[in-house]
Amino acid sequence: MKLAKQIIEETDGKICKNCLGRKLSKTIEGTDNIDRADKVCYELDINLDDADCVICNNLFDKLDEELYKKIDDKINQLGIEFDTFLVGSKIDKSIQKRDEEFSEKFDLSVETIKKEVNRLIGLGIWEIYDKEAEFESQDIVFNVDLVGEPKVKIQINPLYIEGKYNKLKRGIPQTKWPCTKCKGRGCEECNFTGKQYPESVEELISEHFLKLTKGREAKFHGAGREDIDVLMLGSGRPFVLEIKEPKIRKLDLQKLEEEINKINEGKTSYHNLHVCERRRKAEIKQSSPDTYKVYRALVKCDEAFDEVKLEELTKLNEIHQQTPLRVLRRRADKVRIKHVLDLSYDVIDEKTFSMRIKTEGGLYIKELISGDEGRSHPNVGEILGVNAICEQLDVIEVSEK
Numbered sequence: 001m002k003l004a005k006q007i008i009e010e011t012d013g014k015i016c017k018n019c020l021g022r023k024l025s026k027t028i029e030g031t032d033n034i035d036r037a038d039k040v041c042y043e044l045d046i047n048l049d050d051a052d053c054v055i056c057n058n059l060f061d062k063l064d065e066e067l068y069k070k071i072d073d074k075i076n077q078l079g080i081e082f083d084t085f086l087v088g089s090k091i092d093k094s095i096q097k098r099d100e101e102f103s104e105k106f107d108l109s110v111e112t113i114k115k116e117v118n119r120l121i122g123l124g125i126w127e128i129y130d131k132e133a134e135f136e137s138q139d140i141v142f143n144v145d146l147v148g149e150p151k152v153k154i155q156i157n158p159l160y161i162e163g164k165y166n167k168l169k170r171g172i173p174q175t176k177w178p179c180t181k182c183k184g185r186g187c188e189e190c191n192f193t194g195k196q197y198p199e200s201v202e203e204l205i206s207e208h209f210l211k212l213t214k215g216r217e218a219k220f221h222g223a224g225r226e227d228i229d230v231l232m233l234g235s236g237r238p239f240v241l242e243i244k245e246p247k248i249r250k251l252d253l254q255k256l257e258e259e260i261n262k263i264n265e266g267k268t269s270y271h272n273l274h275v276c277e278r279r280r281k282a283e284i285k286q287s288s289p290d291t292y293k294v295y296r297a298l299v300k301c302d303e304a305f306d307e308v309k310l311e312e313l314t315k316l317n318e319i320h321q322q323t324p325l326r327v328l329r330r331r332a333d334k335v336r337i338k339h340v341l342d343l344s345y346d347v348i349d350e351k352t353f354s355m356r357i358k359t360e361g362g363l364y365i366k367e368l369i370s371g372d373e374g375r376s377h378p379n380v381g382e383i384l385g386v387n388a389i390c391e392q393l394d395v396i397e398v399s400e401k
Contacts, residue, residue, distance in 0.1 A: 003027055004040045007106065013046065016053035018060045018116065023103065025110050033116070055098050056113060059091065062150050063120055068128060070152045071142060078154060079214070080247045084134035087122045089114060090145040117146065137277060139249060159213060159243040161253070162276035162284075164236030165201055166269045167226065174225040175202045197228070204268050206241060208260050213246035223284040223398060224293070224361060231394040234294070236271055238398065240281040291361045292341055294397035296354065299369055299380060302387040304350040309384050313355070316340040316383075322375035324367045338363035352391075355380075361399075366390040 007015065007023055020040060021033025030036035041048055052058065091114055099113040111119075121144055122133045141155040167174075177196040178184035186192040206218035223238040253273040261269045317340055323333045342358040357365065364376065369390045371379035381388040 001040065001043055003106070005044065008040075008044070008046070010102075010105075011054050013048070014052050014054045015048065016051055016056060016058060016060060017041075017048055019053055019055045019099075019113070020048065022110055022113070022116055023106070023108055026108070055102055056095055057092075059095060059113070059117070059146060060120070062146055063117070063124070067121075067144070067150050067152075068124055070150065071125065071144075072128070074152050074154050078156070078247060080140060080154065080156060081249045082131060082139035083249070084132050084138040084140075085122070085125060086133060086135060086138045086141045087118045087125070088141055088143045089117050089121065090143070090147055091117065092147050117144075156245040156247065158278070159215070159246040159249055160276045160278055160281060161209065161241040161243070161273055162238070162280055163241075163257075163273040164238050164271045165205070165222075165232065166234075166236045166271075167201055167230075167232040167267075168269065169267045170229045170231060171197070172204075172267060173197055173200045173228045174222055175220050176200050199267075201268050202241075204264050205260055205270055206243075208256065208263075209241060209243055209251075212251060212256070213243050213248045215243040215247070216245040218243050221281040221284065226395050227366075227393070229393070232398075233394050234396040234398070236269075236398070237395070238284045238400070240276060240284060242281060290399070292358055292397075292399045293361055293363075293395060294356070294358045295365050296356055296394045296396050297365055297369060297390050298348075298392040299353050299355055300389050300391040301351045301381075301384065305353075305384045305386050305388075307347060310345055310347070310353065312383050313345060313380060314343050316343055316378065319363060319368060319379075320377050321364055321367060322372075324364050324372050324375065336362065340368075356396075365393055 004020070004024055007020060017034050017037035021028075021030065021036035024036050024040065025033065028036045028039060030039060037048065040046075096113060102108075103110060103112075121142065125131065125142065126133060137157075139157055141157065143153040143155060145151040145153070173196075177200065179187060179190035179194055179196050181187055181189045182194065184194040186194045190196065201222075202218070202220035206220065209215065210218055219242040221240040221242065226232050226237070253275075257270055257273045319338050319340060320335055321338060322335045323331045338360045340357060340359050340363070343355065345353050345355045347353045355369075357368075359365070359368075364372075366372075366389075367376040367379070369380045369388050371377070371381045
């Protein structure tokens with residue numbers, strides 16, 4: 001009780017039970033700070049029930065039924081679902097400073113007043129809603145402003161849905177493409193839609209999620225992307241759909257997947273939809289030495305090629321590619337070294353053949369075929385001694401990350 005007496009003398013008995021119990025948390029046993037303070041009051045025969053606290057200005061009196069009513073009103077006003085939460089608070093800086101200085105004076109390594117406030121509010125929310133506090137990844141964050149009259153704001157964290165998609169129709173971009181003329185504002189050129197193309201892989205799934213979750217916005221994160229005129233076949237390309245500020249989080253994803261695929265039949269399809277963590281949106285974009293892609297290309301030549309030379313294509317390995325002319329406006333101009341991992345072909349006629357090619361991620365297939373005015377070396381055209389172009393291209397496999 002020596003430390004307890006010193007603290008009470010220092011404050012002239014003007015300290016609340018929350019602050020006293022917290023300062024004694026390392027020296028007195030108790031179920032919580034109030035219990036510790038009650039033990040001190042009993043031992044020293046003092047009463048702190050109505051004490052005007054010189055440390056917190058009786059801040060803890062604000063954690064009352066009125067505060068939890070404000071929290072409940074905000075939840076109902078927004079109409080949100082949540083299973084996990086975190087509490088953040090705003091406290092007068094002078095209170096925090098006094099609390100820190102008091103701990104320093106007595107060399108106390110104890111919980112700060114802000115941490116206790118957050119913990120107590122979190123405990124109250126848990127008791128009322130039976131929801132779990134989660135520090136790493138939570139559905140919502142309660143931001144409680146205790147400077148003056150208490151105010152409550154709720155931050156709704158994004159919902160992340162992972163899956164794979166197939167693109168079954170050419171002419172559909174992966175993501176929404178703003179009109180090049182009006183930059184998305186809307187003009188006669190784009191029929192006032194603000195879009196260069198009427199639909200995208202992103203929009204054909206996100207509109208359904210936004211409607212059901214009542215989210216504010218959706219963002220599509222793909223493991224690379226194919227050109228607008230390229231199909232995405234096989235098992236599909238991994239993606240993460242980020243729904244910002246979703247009010248509804250509990251979804252029947254299997255049922256939703258079936259409905260979306262039925263609506264988009266012949267255009268796009270989406271598979272294995274499941275909730276994932278935020279880190280997945282970055283992970284699927286990362287390229288490792290083990291990642292690869294498999295393509296099927298239809299190659300058209302301007303004149304008949306020597307079939308014997310086709311066999312040389314199977315020996316393609318290291319490719320030096322300077323940033324293609326067609327993407328130069330949005331990519332850094334540099335030479336990238338990529339590798340062909342496997343290649344096979346089938347002759348269609350004297351000027352046409354198909355090619356199945358497995359490559360490291362990031363190798364540009366169209367330029368590998370045409371040479372891109374010498375920016376891609378070696379290339380199919382120079383090996384065959386003809387001008388060659390990629391007439392048609394399909395992605396048939398994207399490796400898992």
